[in-house]
Protein backbone atom coordinates (compact mmCIF):
# COMPACT_ATOMS: atom_id res chain seq x y z
CA UNK A 1 0.00 0.00 0.00
CA UNK A 2 1.46 3.42 -0.86
CA UNK A 3 2.35 5.34 2.31
CA UNK A 4 -0.01 8.23 1.58
CA UNK A 5 -2.94 5.79 1.25
CA UNK A 6 -1.99 4.15 4.54
CA UNK A 7 -1.92 7.49 6.30
CA UNK A 8 -5.28 8.45 4.80
CA UNK A 9 -6.81 5.21 6.07
CA UNK A 10 -5.31 5.57 9.51
CA UNK A 11 -6.45 9.18 9.64
CA UNK A 12 -9.82 9.20 7.88
CA UNK A 13 -10.80 12.65 9.12
CA UNK A 14 -7.84 14.41 7.44
CA UNK A 15 -8.44 16.56 4.40
CA UNK A 16 -6.59 15.07 1.49
CA UNK A 17 -5.97 17.89 -1.01
CA UNK A 18 -8.02 17.37 -4.14
CA UNK A 19 -6.26 17.25 -7.49
CA UNK A 20 -6.06 20.54 -9.33
CA UNK A 21 -8.45 20.58 -12.30
CA UNK A 22 -7.15 21.30 -15.79
CA UNK A 23 -9.64 23.53 -17.65
CA UNK A 24 -9.56 24.17 -21.41
CA UNK A 25 -9.32 27.87 -22.31
CA UNK A 26 -12.68 27.79 -24.12
CA UNK A 27 -15.99 29.45 -23.17
CA UNK A 28 -16.96 26.67 -20.76
CA UNK A 29 -13.53 26.55 -19.12
CA UNK A 30 -13.41 30.33 -18.72
CA UNK A 31 -16.92 30.40 -17.19
CA UNK A 32 -15.91 27.64 -14.76
CA UNK A 33 -12.68 29.48 -13.85
CA UNK A 34 -14.64 32.70 -13.18
CA UNK A 35 -17.11 30.79 -10.99
CA UNK A 36 -14.23 29.33 -8.95
CA UNK A 37 -12.74 32.83 -8.47
CA UNK A 38 -16.15 34.09 -7.38
CA UNK A 39 -16.22 31.30 -4.79
CA UNK A 40 -12.91 32.58 -3.40
CA UNK A 41 -10.87 29.74 -4.93
CA UNK A 42 -7.51 30.01 -6.70
CA UNK A 43 -7.12 29.49 -10.45
CA UNK A 44 -3.88 29.64 -12.44
CA UNK A 45 -4.38 31.41 -15.75
CA UNK A 46 -2.31 31.94 -18.91
CA UNK A 47 -1.00 35.41 -19.71
CA UNK A 48 1.34 36.25 -22.59
CA UNK A 49 4.28 36.40 -20.13
CA UNK A 50 3.98 33.54 -17.63
CA UNK A 51 1.07 31.75 -15.91
CA UNK A 52 -0.45 33.73 -13.04
CA UNK A 53 -1.77 32.29 -9.77
CA UNK A 54 -5.09 34.09 -9.72
CA UNK A 55 -7.34 34.97 -6.83
CA UNK A 56 -9.93 37.69 -6.13
CA UNK A 57 -7.83 40.82 -5.43
CA UNK A 58 -10.70 42.35 -3.45
CA UNK A 59 -10.90 39.41 -1.02
CA UNK A 60 -8.18 39.23 1.64
CA UNK A 61 -8.95 35.55 2.27
CA UNK A 62 -8.32 34.67 -1.38
CA UNK A 63 -5.14 36.77 -1.38
CA UNK A 64 -3.92 35.06 1.79
CA UNK A 65 -4.54 31.78 0.00
CA UNK A 66 -2.24 32.89 -2.83
CA UNK A 67 0.61 33.59 -0.41
CA UNK A 68 -0.01 30.23 1.27
CA UNK A 69 -0.11 28.27 -2.01
CA UNK A 70 3.12 29.87 -3.16
CA UNK A 71 4.72 29.67 0.29
CA UNK A 72 5.61 33.32 -0.29
CA UNK A 73 6.45 35.88 2.41
CA UNK A 74 3.34 38.00 2.76
CA UNK A 75 5.03 41.40 2.62
CA UNK A 76 5.34 41.17 -1.18
CA UNK A 77 2.80 43.24 -3.13
CA UNK A 78 0.97 41.52 -5.99
CA UNK A 79 -0.03 42.65 -9.48
CA UNK A 80 -3.79 43.11 -10.01
CA UNK A 81 -4.91 42.07 -13.49
CA UNK A 82 -7.81 43.84 -15.20
CA UNK A 83 -9.47 43.37 -18.62
CA UNK A 84 -8.87 46.89 -19.98
CA UNK A 85 -7.43 50.32 -19.20
CA UNK A 86 -10.80 51.63 -18.04
CA UNK A 87 -10.95 48.99 -15.33
CA UNK A 88 -7.37 49.90 -14.35
CA UNK A 89 -8.26 53.60 -14.01
CA UNK A 90 -10.98 52.66 -11.52
CA UNK A 91 -8.33 51.15 -9.21
CA UNK A 92 -5.42 53.56 -9.60
CA UNK A 93 -4.63 57.21 -10.24
CA UNK A 94 -3.15 57.66 -13.72
CA UNK A 95 -1.04 60.72 -14.42
CA UNK A 96 0.16 61.76 -17.83
CA UNK A 97 3.08 59.33 -18.02
CA UNK A 98 1.03 56.36 -16.82
CA UNK A 99 -1.63 57.19 -19.40
CA UNK A 100 0.94 57.37 -22.19
CA UNK A 101 2.48 54.03 -21.22
CA UNK A 102 -0.93 52.38 -20.85
CA UNK A 103 -2.02 53.67 -24.27
CA UNK A 104 1.19 52.45 -25.88
CA UNK A 105 1.56 49.01 -24.30
CA UNK A 106 -1.78 47.69 -23.02
CA UNK A 107 -2.85 45.02 -23.50
CA UNK A 108 0.69 43.73 -23.05
CA UNK A 109 3.63 42.82 -20.80
CA UNK A 110 3.73 46.08 -18.81
CA UNK A 111 2.75 46.57 -15.16
CA UNK A 112 2.16 50.11 -13.90
CA UNK A 113 2.61 50.94 -10.23
CA UNK A 114 0.44 54.01 -9.54
CA UNK A 115 -1.14 55.58 -6.44
CA UNK A 116 -4.17 53.54 -5.38
CA UNK A 117 -7.42 55.41 -6.05
CA UNK A 118 -9.58 56.41 -3.09
CA UNK A 119 -12.19 53.90 -4.20
CA UNK A 120 -9.81 51.07 -5.05
CA UNK A 121 -11.20 47.61 -4.43
CA UNK A 122 -7.77 45.98 -4.41
CA UNK A 123 -7.44 44.92 -0.78
CA UNK A 124 -4.59 46.07 1.44
CA UNK A 125 -3.12 42.59 1.68
CA UNK A 126 -2.70 42.42 -2.11
CA UNK A 127 -0.94 45.80 -1.94
CA UNK A 128 1.15 44.70 1.07
CA UNK A 129 -0.15 47.76 2.87
CA UNK A 130 1.34 50.17 0.31
CA UNK A 131 -0.53 53.29 -0.84
CA UNK A 132 0.23 52.24 -4.45
CA UNK A 133 -1.25 49.52 -6.62
CA UNK A 134 0.33 47.47 -9.44
CA UNK A 135 -2.00 47.08 -12.43
CA UNK A 136 -1.72 45.18 -15.68
CA UNK A 137 -3.92 44.45 -18.70
CA UNK A 138 -2.51 41.14 -19.98
CA UNK A 139 -2.01 40.47 -23.68
CA UNK A 140 -3.54 37.01 -23.83
CA UNK A 141 -7.17 36.80 -24.90
CA UNK A 142 -7.94 33.93 -22.53
CA UNK A 143 -6.75 36.05 -19.60
CA UNK A 144 -8.81 39.09 -20.63
CA UNK A 145 -11.89 36.91 -21.23
CA UNK A 146 -11.51 35.48 -17.71
CA UNK A 147 -11.03 38.95 -16.19
CA UNK A 148 -14.08 40.32 -18.03
CA UNK A 149 -16.20 37.34 -16.96
CA UNK A 150 -15.10 37.68 -13.33
CA UNK A 151 -15.57 41.45 -13.27
CA UNK A 152 -13.12 42.19 -10.43
CA UNK A 153 -9.33 42.65 -10.36
CA UNK A 154 -7.44 39.37 -10.11
CA UNK A 155 -4.28 39.28 -8.01
CA UNK A 156 -1.75 37.11 -9.77
CA UNK A 157 1.88 36.44 -8.99
CA UNK A 158 3.63 33.90 -11.20
CA UNK A 159 2.10 30.45 -10.57
CA UNK A 160 5.15 28.78 -9.05
CA UNK A 161 6.25 27.96 -5.51
CA UNK A 162 8.17 30.91 -4.10
CA UNK A 163 11.76 31.03 -5.29
CA UNK A 164 11.18 28.58 -8.17
CA UNK A 165 11.29 29.24 -11.89
CA UNK A 166 8.17 30.92 -13.36
CA UNK A 167 5.81 28.63 -15.31
CA UNK A 168 5.35 29.06 -19.07
CA UNK A 169 2.89 26.17 -19.58
CA UNK A 170 0.16 24.39 -17.60
CA UNK A 171 2.41 21.38 -16.87
CA UNK A 172 4.92 23.65 -15.09
CA UNK A 173 2.11 25.02 -12.92
CA UNK A 174 1.05 21.51 -11.92
CA UNK A 175 4.65 20.53 -11.10
CA UNK A 176 4.66 23.19 -8.39
CA UNK A 177 1.04 23.60 -7.34
CA UNK A 178 -0.94 20.42 -8.02
CA UNK A 179 -3.32 19.91 -5.10
CA UNK A 180 -2.70 23.44 -3.79
CA UNK A 181 -5.05 25.36 -6.13
CA UNK A 182 -8.51 24.63 -7.56
CA UNK A 183 -7.72 24.73 -11.28
CA UNK A 184 -5.40 25.69 -14.12
CA UNK A 185 -6.82 27.31 -17.23
CA UNK A 186 -4.70 25.74 -19.98
CA UNK A 187 -3.81 28.24 -22.70
CA UNK A 188 -0.76 26.38 -24.01
CA UNK A 189 2.74 27.85 -24.05
CA UNK A 190 3.08 31.54 -23.18
CA UNK A 191 4.31 33.79 -26.00
CA UNK A 192 6.73 36.14 -24.23
CA UNK A 193 8.06 33.78 -21.56
CA UNK A 194 9.39 36.53 -19.23
CA UNK A 195 7.38 38.47 -16.70
CA UNK A 196 6.08 41.95 -17.41
CA UNK A 197 8.19 45.07 -17.17
CA UNK A 198 7.26 46.91 -13.96
CA UNK A 199 7.28 50.73 -14.14
CA UNK A 200 6.43 53.04 -11.23
CA UNK A 201 4.54 56.25 -12.08
CA UNK A 202 4.23 57.84 -8.65
CA UNK A 203 4.95 61.47 -9.56
CA UNK A 204 8.12 62.82 -11.10
CA UNK A 205 9.83 60.68 -13.69
CA UNK A 206 8.73 57.11 -14.35
CA UNK A 207 11.07 54.50 -12.82
CA UNK A 208 11.88 51.03 -14.08
CA UNK A 209 11.41 48.62 -11.15
CA UNK A 210 11.82 45.34 -13.05
CA UNK A 211 13.00 44.76 -16.62
CA UNK A 212 10.68 42.45 -18.56
CA UNK A 213 8.71 41.90 -21.74
CA UNK A 214 8.72 45.59 -22.78
CA UNK A 215 12.30 46.71 -23.38
CA UNK A 216 13.93 49.86 -22.01
CA UNK A 217 14.28 51.07 -25.60
CA UNK A 218 10.50 50.92 -26.13
CA UNK A 219 9.84 52.72 -22.83
CA UNK A 220 12.27 55.45 -23.87
CA UNK A 221 10.47 55.89 -27.20
CA UNK A 222 7.20 56.63 -25.39
CA UNK A 223 8.55 58.57 -22.40
CA UNK A 224 11.12 60.60 -24.29
CA UNK A 225 13.81 59.70 -21.70
CA UNK A 226 15.55 56.64 -20.36
CA UNK A 227 13.79 55.68 -17.09
CA UNK A 228 16.03 55.29 -14.06
CA UNK A 229 16.36 51.89 -12.39
CA UNK A 230 16.27 49.12 -11.60
CA UNK A 231 18.39 49.74 -8.52
CA UNK A 232 20.73 46.95 -7.50
CA UNK A 233 18.64 44.17 -5.99
CA UNK A 234 18.57 44.32 -2.22
CA UNK A 235 18.07 40.91 -0.65
CA UNK A 236 16.42 42.29 2.47
CA UNK A 237 14.21 45.14 1.33
CA UNK A 238 10.55 44.07 1.34
CA UNK A 239 9.93 45.45 -2.14
CA UNK A 240 8.75 42.43 -4.09
CA UNK A 241 9.60 38.88 -5.08
CA UNK A 242 10.83 39.69 -8.56
CA UNK A 243 13.25 42.10 -6.92
CA UNK A 244 14.75 39.70 -4.39
CA UNK A 245 18.34 38.88 -5.32
CA UNK A 246 17.86 35.12 -5.11
CA UNK A 247 14.77 34.36 -7.12
CA UNK A 248 13.96 32.16 -10.09
CA UNK A 249 16.16 29.55 -8.47
CA UNK A 250 16.61 26.12 -10.03
CA UNK A 251 18.12 23.39 -7.81
CA UNK A 252 21.40 23.60 -9.71
CA UNK A 253 23.81 26.48 -9.21
CA UNK A 254 23.94 28.86 -12.16
CA UNK A 255 27.22 30.18 -13.59
CA UNK A 256 26.98 33.20 -15.90
CA UNK A 257 29.09 34.38 -18.83
CA UNK A 258 30.79 31.01 -19.15
CA UNK A 259 33.40 30.80 -21.92
CA UNK A 260 34.61 27.32 -20.95
CA UNK A 261 32.76 24.55 -19.20
CA UNK A 262 33.66 21.94 -16.62
CA UNK A 263 32.77 18.33 -17.59
CA UNK A 264 29.35 17.35 -16.21
CA UNK A 265 27.92 20.87 -16.15
CA UNK A 266 24.67 21.52 -17.98
CA UNK A 267 25.05 24.14 -20.71
CA UNK A 268 22.75 26.95 -21.79
CA UNK A 269 23.72 28.31 -25.21
CA UNK A 270 22.69 31.42 -27.08
CA UNK A 271 23.43 31.83 -30.78
CA UNK A 272 26.42 30.26 -32.53
CA UNK A 273 29.02 30.71 -29.75
CA UNK A 274 30.38 27.44 -28.29
CA UNK A 275 32.39 27.59 -25.04
CA UNK A 276 35.57 25.59 -24.67
CA UNK A 277 34.80 22.02 -23.58
CA UNK A 278 31.15 22.18 -24.64
CA UNK A 279 31.26 18.54 -25.84
CA UNK A 280 31.58 17.39 -22.22
CA UNK A 281 28.32 19.00 -21.12
CA UNK A 282 25.77 16.74 -19.44
CA UNK A 283 22.84 18.44 -21.17
CA UNK A 284 22.61 21.30 -23.65
CA UNK A 285 19.80 23.71 -24.58
CA UNK A 286 20.20 26.57 -27.04
CA UNK A 287 17.83 29.45 -26.18
CA UNK A 288 18.03 30.66 -29.77
CA UNK A 289 20.26 29.24 -32.51
CA UNK A 290 19.73 32.48 -34.41
CA UNK A 291 20.79 34.60 -31.43
CA UNK A 292 17.33 36.18 -31.23
CA UNK A 293 16.60 37.62 -27.75
CA UNK A 294 12.81 37.41 -28.18
CA UNK A 295 12.95 33.71 -28.96
CA UNK A 296 15.42 33.25 -26.10
CA UNK A 297 13.11 34.99 -23.62
CA UNK A 298 10.22 32.71 -24.54
CA UNK A 299 12.40 29.64 -23.93
CA UNK A 300 14.33 30.79 -20.85
CA UNK A 301 12.30 29.35 -17.96
CA UNK A 302 11.57 26.06 -19.76
CA UNK A 303 15.28 25.72 -20.51
CA UNK A 304 16.19 26.31 -16.84
CA UNK A 305 13.73 23.58 -15.82
CA UNK A 306 15.01 21.14 -18.47
CA UNK A 307 18.68 21.69 -17.64
CA UNK A 308 17.91 21.40 -13.93
CA UNK A 309 16.16 18.07 -14.60
CA UNK A 310 19.44 16.69 -16.03
CA UNK A 311 20.67 16.50 -12.43
CA UNK A 312 23.77 18.61 -13.13
CA UNK A 313 25.10 20.45 -10.09
CA UNK A 314 25.75 23.57 -12.18
CA UNK A 315 24.18 25.20 -15.21
CA UNK A 316 26.76 27.17 -17.20
CA UNK A 317 25.35 30.00 -19.32
CA UNK A 318 27.26 31.55 -22.22
CA UNK A 319 27.42 35.36 -22.46
CA UNK A 320 24.13 36.94 -23.58
CA UNK A 321 24.28 40.52 -24.88
CA UNK A 322 22.22 43.03 -22.84
CA UNK A 323 20.42 44.65 -25.78
CA UNK A 324 16.61 44.56 -26.08
CA UNK A 325 15.08 41.66 -24.12
CA UNK A 326 18.65 40.63 -23.29
CA UNK A 327 18.46 43.02 -20.30
CA UNK A 328 15.53 41.12 -18.77
CA UNK A 329 17.06 37.72 -19.62
CA UNK A 330 20.31 38.69 -17.89
CA UNK A 331 18.34 40.04 -14.91
CA UNK A 332 16.51 36.71 -14.42
CA UNK A 333 19.68 34.65 -14.89
CA UNK A 334 21.49 36.89 -12.42
CA UNK A 335 18.82 36.16 -9.82
CA UNK A 336 18.99 32.43 -10.60
CA UNK A 337 22.77 32.65 -10.04
CA UNK A 338 22.58 34.67 -6.80
CA UNK A 339 23.92 33.01 -3.64
CA UNK A 340 21.18 31.38 -1.54
Ligand code: TXA
Nearest residue numbers: 049051052077078132134157158195196239240242243
Ligand atom coordinates in the same frame (compact mmCIF):
# COMPACT_ATOMS: atom_id res chain seq x y z
O1 TXA B 1 4.22 38.99 -16.09
C1 TXA B 1 3.94 39.19 -14.90
O2 TXA B 1 4.11 40.28 -14.35
C2 TXA B 1 3.37 38.01 -14.11
C3 TXA B 1 2.02 37.65 -14.74
C4 TXA B 1 1.31 36.55 -14.01
O3 TXA B 1 1.22 38.80 -14.85
N1 TXA B 1 3.21 38.34 -12.72
C5 TXA B 1 4.27 38.50 -11.88
O4 TXA B 1 3.92 38.79 -10.59
O5 TXA B 1 5.43 38.38 -12.23
P1 TXA B 1 4.93 38.75 -9.36
O6 TXA B 1 4.09 38.83 -8.14
O7 TXA B 1 5.85 37.57 -9.47
O8 TXA B 1 5.74 40.08 -9.48
C6 TXA B 1 5.15 41.32 -9.08
C7 TXA B 1 6.15 42.43 -9.21
C8 TXA B 1 7.18 42.37 -8.12
O9 TXA B 1 8.46 42.62 -8.65
C9 TXA B 1 6.73 43.48 -7.17
O10 TXA B 1 7.83 44.03 -6.51
C10 TXA B 1 6.10 44.47 -8.09
O11 TXA B 1 5.48 43.68 -9.09
N2 TXA B 1 5.07 45.27 -7.40
C11 TXA B 1 3.77 44.95 -7.17
N3 TXA B 1 3.15 45.93 -6.49
C12 TXA B 1 4.05 46.88 -6.27
C13 TXA B 1 4.01 48.16 -5.62
N4 TXA B 1 2.89 48.63 -5.08
N5 TXA B 1 5.15 48.87 -5.58
C14 TXA B 1 6.28 48.40 -6.14
N6 TXA B 1 6.39 47.21 -6.78
C15 TXA B 1 5.28 46.47 -6.84
Ligand code: MG
Nearest residue numbers: 157158166241
Ligand atom coordinates in the same frame (compact mmCIF):
# COMPACT_ATOMS: atom_id res chain seq x y z
MG1 MG C 1 7.40 35.40 -9.76
